[in-house]
Amino acid sequence: xxxxxxxxxxxxxxxxxxxxxxxxxxxxxxxxxxxxxxxxxxxxxxxxxxxxxxxxxxxxxxxxxxxxxxxxxxxxxxxxxxxxxxxxxxxxxxxxxxxxxxxxxxxxxxxxxxxxxxxxxxxxxxxxxxxxxxxxxxxxxxxxxxxxxxxxxxxxxxxxxxxxxxxxxxxxxxxxxxxxxxxxxxxxxxxxxxxxxxxxxxxxxxxxxxxxxxxxxxxxxxxxxxxxxxxxxxxxxxxxxxxxxxxxxxxxxxxxxxxxxxxxxxxxxxxxxxxxxxxxxxxxxxxxxxxxxxxxxxxxxxxxxxxxxxxxxxxxxxxxxxxxxxxxxxx
Amino acid sequence: xxxxxxxxxxxxxxxxxxxxxxxxxxxxxxxxxxxxxxxxxxxxxxxxxxxxxxxxxxxxxxxxxxxxxxxxxxxxxxxxxxxxxxxxxxxxxxxxxxxxxxxxxxxxxxxxxxxxxxxxxxxxxxxxxxxxxxxxxxxxxxxxxxxxxxxxxxxxxxxxxxxxxxxxxxxxxxxxxxxxxxxxxxxxxxxxxxxxxxxxxxxxxxxxxxxxxxxxxxxxxxxxxxxxxxxxxxxxxxxxxxxxxxxxxxxxxxxxxxxxxxxxxxxxxxxxxxxxxxxxxxxxxxxxxxxxxxxxxxxxxxxxxxx
Ligand SMILES: Nc1ncnc2c1ncn2[C@@H]1O[C@H](COP(=O)(O)OP(=O)(O)OP(=O)(O)O)[C@@H](O)[C@H]1O
Ligand SMILES: [Mg+2]
Numbered sequence: 001x002x003x004x005x006x007x008x009x010x011x012x013x014x015x016x017x018x019x020x021x022x023x024x025x026x027x028x029x030x031x032x033x034x035x036x037x038x039x040x041x042x043x044x045x046x047x048x049x050x051x052x053x054x055x056x057x058x059x060x061x062x063x064x065x066x067x068x069x070x071x072x073x074x075x076x077x078x079x080x081x082x083x084x085x086x087x088x089x090x091x092x093x094x095x096x097x098x099x100x101x102x103x104x105x106x107x108x109x110x111x112x113x114x115x116x117x118x119x120x121x122x123x124x125x126x127x128x129x130x131x132x133x134x135x136x137x138x139x140x141x142x143x144x145x146x147x148x149x150x151x152x153x154x155x156x157x158x159x160x161x162x163x164x165x166x167x168x169x170x171x172x173x174x175x176x177x178x179x180x181x182x183x184x185x186x187x188x189x190x191x192x193x194x195x196x197x198x199x200x201x202x203x204x205x206x207x208x209x210x211x212x213x214x215x216x217x218x219x220x221x222x223x224x225x226x227x228x229x230x231x232x233x234x235x236x237x238x239x240x241x242x243x244x245x246x247x248x249x250x251x252x253x254x255x256x257x258x259x260x261x262x263x264x265x266x267x268x269x270x271x272x273x274x275x276x277x278x279x280x281x282x283x284x285x286x287x288x289x290x291x292x293x294x295x296x297x298x299x300x301x302x303x304x305x306x307x308x309x310x311x312x313x314x315x316x317x318x319x320x321x322x323x324x325x326x327x328x329x330x331x
Numbered sequence: 332x333x334x335x336x337x338x339x340x341x342x343x344x345x346x347x348x349x350x351x352x353x354x355x356x357x358x359x360x361x362x363x364x365x366x367x368x369x370x371x372x373x374x375x376x377x378x379x380x381x382x383x384x385x386x387x388x389x390x391x392x393x394x395x396x397x398x399x400x401x402x403x404x405x406x407x408x409x410x411x412x413x414x415x416x417x418x419x420x421x422x423x424x425x426x427x428x429x430x431x432x433x434x435x436x437x438x439x440x441x442x443x444x445x446x447x448x449x450x451x452x453x454x455x456x457x458x459x460x461x462x463x464x465x466x467x468x469x470x471x472x473x474x475x476x477x478x479x480x481x482x483x484x485x486x487x488x489x490x491x492x493x494x495x496x497x498x499x500x501x502x503x504x505x506x507x508x509x510x511x512x513x514x515x516x517x518x519x520x521x522x523x524x525x526x527x528x529x530x531x532x533x534x535x536x537x538x539x540x541x542x543x544x545x546x547x548x549x550x551x552x553x554x555x556x557x558x559x560x561x562x563x564x565x566x567x568x569x570x571x572x573x574x575x576x577x578x579x580x581x582x583x584x585x586x587x588x589x590x591x592x593x594x595x596x597x598x599x600x601x602x603x604x605x606x607x608x609x610x611x612x613x614x615x616x617x618x619x620x621x622x623x624x625x626x627x628x629x630x631x632x633x634x635x636x637x638x
Pocket of ligand 1 (some may be wrong): 405406409412
């Protein structure tokens with residue numbers, strides 16, 4: 001067992017591009033769910049719309065990368081409006097149903113055979129990161145302490161964490177303001193907020209759009225991380241991993257998604273690498289009669305589920321959450 | 332209940348102050364009958380009907396609420412008082428009818444617009460924002476905040492001075508309602524009675540012209556009740572109009588200038604408190620026919636009998 005290698009590998013993932021994707025997606029969900037109480041189960045839909053806009057504008061239509069970013073953000077606003085207009089006046093659960101369905105519709109649409117020439121079907125699109133890669137100042141592998149990344153990954157990481165920092169700043173500035181107070185009020189009881197003369201519908205729409213824009217950034221990051229895009233990146237479990245990250249870090253905390261994303265990817269990779277090493281070789285730590293190498297790859301999901309259950313029982317407010325808040329919630 | 336009785340015995344009969352005299356004088360020419368026209372109405376409602384399936388919860392032919400007067404809306408459980416509040420404030424839509432507030436037609440207007448016009452209500456089942464502090468609950472009530480605009484929200488200089496002014500107004504109100512020591516606690520940690528107080532104080536942050544209180548005194552301890560009665564009266568001095576639902580007949584007698592009685596969705600009587608409470612129709616509605624005692628406090632509270 002090589003513990004050094006396991007921790008290094010896990011740290012590399014915990015700070016890596018995948019963690020950034022889930023961090024951005026969870027920042028969006030934090031605005032939706034953590035602050036406003038909107039149940040958006042379709043964050044993967046916002047990610048898909050933005051990611052595919054970027055990839056297809058460059059790879060299919062041969063237009064500028066920057067235009068791709070703008071169109072991606074604009075389309076995620078359109079998606080928020082399409083989802084919000086019919087559902088935000090209704091009870092909270094309607095938004096949940098509509099978003100989960102919309103995300104799946106989007107994924108099936110971009111993966112469909114009839115749109116193959118635009119979106120590449122199940123194989124997706126490649127060859128759209130040249131502009132971005134061209135900005136990369138790094139030529140040799142770069143590292144922090146014991147871990148290092150390929151030049152492109154390291155560049156993506158620098159850009160990604162900078163974007164995360166900016167997003168956290170925006171969320172912080174918004175949520176300490178009277179505007180943020182209205183959102184939190186809506187989360188607690190929207191009729192009370194209405195009775196004080198606030199246009200609840202407009203605030204919910206603004207929240208849905210802003211959280212969707214953070215989701216769009218997560219979609220761009222997904223596309224850049226793989227330098228490719230395909231429908232499997234945006235399956236429903238993407239949204240649920242983002243919720244896990246949010247709850248792990250603590251909802252309605254500015255830095256909750258950051259702490260959650262790093263912890264989540266670190267732990268999941270520790271488990272992965274541990275079971276990988278423990279079942280391989282001629283004389284494995286865990287004998288093949290208990291668990292084969294193939295079975296070991298599923299262990300991380302089992303442990304993840306267990307860890308989530310323990311978290312919800314013993315620390316439901318997440319790593320950063322405030323215990324006092326839970327104590328008073330009588331509903 | 333027992334404490335109630337003891338506490339209120341010593342304050343009977345209520346002392347009338349100048350404001351009360353003025354309010355009563357403004358209503359002196361008004362006939363004591365359902366739907367009576369008032370000289371200076373702030374709310375006028377016509378033919379408001381709300382049905383829940385086969386049940387007609389509200390069926391009000393005509394009603395006027397006099398400006399700058401404390402009006403009580405009473406009636407047995409299930410009379411339709413809360414439903415009527417919901418209809419007037421846009422939280423529920425009537426099957427038919429039209430109503431106006433200070434000359435603005437309110438038909439089909441959404442609840443938040445009604446509140447912005449200055450007609451603010453509280454809820455029978457309190458709605459405090461649990462995971463916000465008492466102070467934040469109060470600040471949320473203030474209207475016209477530039478910091479509630481998305482574009483200005485991120486830049487504190489746009490709203491900091493306004494926030495300060497709102498905060499000091501909030502503290503003053505909290506002091507009035509004996510909640511000042513709790514101002515930094517989560518609203519969800521307040522007791523039932525304290526929540527009632529917070530909700531009332533928060534409604535006043537909106538600076539309404541008409542405050543509609545749905546059972547403001549339910550669960551508030553008798554000593555505090557006395558001081559709150561004083562606060563409600565002071566709202567009238569500040570030029571506000573108060574419409575409140577209450578089952579405590581002592582309170583109704585003590586502070587209201589005018590009483591409206593509802594039963595089974597209809598308005599069955601109107602008039603000054605003394606006149607209404609000795610009206611046989613009202614006694615019947617509360618206690619059932621064949622009851623000859625004068626309407627007294629407390630008995631009304633156990634009265635589902637007619638509901
Ligand atoms: N949402 C609803 N659905 C069906 N029936 C309702 C609804 N709301 C109220 N009702 C019915 O309408 C009638 C009036 O109810 P309402 O709450 O207005 O009474 P109230 O006068 O406020 O009574 P209380 O003094 O007990 O608060 C009751 O018979 C009640 O059962
Ligand atoms: Mg009621």
